[in-house]
Amino acid sequence: PxxxxxxxxxxxxxxxxxxxxxxxxxxxxxxxxxKGHTNIAGIFKIDDLQGHGRYNxxxxxxxxANLSFSDKNILWFDTDSRExxxxxxxxxxxxxxxTVLKKCTAVVCYNDEIAYYLVKTLLNKGVNIPDDIAVVSFxxxxxxxxxxxxxxxxxxxTRRIGQKAAMxxxxxxxxxxxxxxxxxxxxxxxxxx
Numbered sequence: 001p002x003x004x005x006x007x008x009x010x011x012x013x014x015x016x017x018x019x020x021x022x023x024x025x026x027x028x029x030x031x032x033x034x035k036g037h038t039n040i041a042g043i044f045k046i047d048d049l050q051g052h053g054r055y056n057x058x059x060x061x062x063x064x065a066n067l068s069f070s071d072k073n074i075l076w077f078d079t080d081s082r083e084x085x086x087x088x089x090x091x092x093x094x095x096x097x098x099t100v101l102k103k104c105t106a107v108v109c110y111n112d113e114i115a116y117y118l119v120k121t122l123l124n125k126g127v128n129i130p131d132d133i134a135v136v137s138f139x140x141x142x143x144x145x146x147x148x149x150x151x152x153x154x155x156x157x158t159r160r161i162g163q164k165a166a167m168x169x170x171x172x173x174x175x176x177x178x179x180x181x182x183x184x185x186x187x188x189x190x191x192x193x
Contacts, residue, residue, distance in 0.1 A: 001172035003165050019161070021050045021138075024154050024185040025057030028108050028136045031152075031187060033065045037106040037134060039073070043096075043118070045110050046076040054138070058108050073100055077114075089117035090124060097125060101133055106193070109137035115151045116143040119192065123148055134193040138185075150190035156183050 032040050042058045045051030055074070062069050075096045077085060085092040101107060101122070109115035115137035122129060129135055129149045137144065140155035161183050168178045 001169055003168045003172070003178075019050070019138075019156050020182045020184050021053030022057040022060070024138060024156075025054040025108060026061045027057075027185060027187060028138075028154060029058045029061035030065070032106040032108070032134060032136065032193070033061065033067070035106075035134065035193065038067055039104045039106075040067075041073040041075070041096075041100050041104040041107040043075045043077070043107060043109045043114050045078065045082075047078040051076075051110060054108070054110060073104060075100070077110075085114070085117060090121050093118055093121040097121060097127075101127075104133065106134040106136070109135060112137045112139045112141040112143040112147075112151060112153055115153070115192070116147045119147050119149050119151065130191070130193050136193050140188045144188075144190065147192070149192050152190045152193040153188055154185035155188050156185050 029040060040058075040062065042055065044055040044058075059069060075093075077092075081092070107118065109118060115135050119129060119135055122133065122135070127133060134152075135149075136152045138154050140153040144151040144153040164181055164183065168181075171178045
């Protein structure tokens with residue numbers, strides 16, 4: 001028996017526990033809109049389902065709020081460029097900070113890792129967070145706490161996802177029928193917004 005976490009099997013016969021990336025991003029973007037932000041950028045991962053779900057939730061929230069949207073406000077990255085980001089985050093984000101984030105007041109990040117390095121880059125450029133720009137992200141990981149400015153982030157409770165996966169695995173071992181499940185997010189507001 002196999003249970004995937006945040007991953008779809010191409011055979012559609014494997015059960016999955018998924019984070020609700022679409023609604024999570026919709027929630028984060030609405031949170032920023034409710035705080036008065038109208039020009040919101042996004043940083044998303046192009047080569048996984050979570051990245052596309054988070055982009056679509058962001059876009060839907062902007063559309064529902066009748067806010068304008070520009071593709072220029074999006075920075076896409078992939079698995080390969082992540083290494084460049086980790087090694088040279090100041091270079092990776094430089095153009096995006098200079099061209100896009102100077103006119104935006106908030107940014108939705110794919111995850112805490114991206115947000116952590118973005119915060120470090122912005123602070124090195126003398127940008128005040130959250131007064132000049134608010135930064136929000138996903139996962140509520142240790143990086144959101146270790147960041148020089150603690151990052152507002154969505155939490156899904158890794159224990160809850162782990163418990164659901166373990167229960168599904170036990171049911172599969174016992175030959176019981178199981179269904180894929182989606183786990184919702186909870187907003188953890190911190191200093192970055």
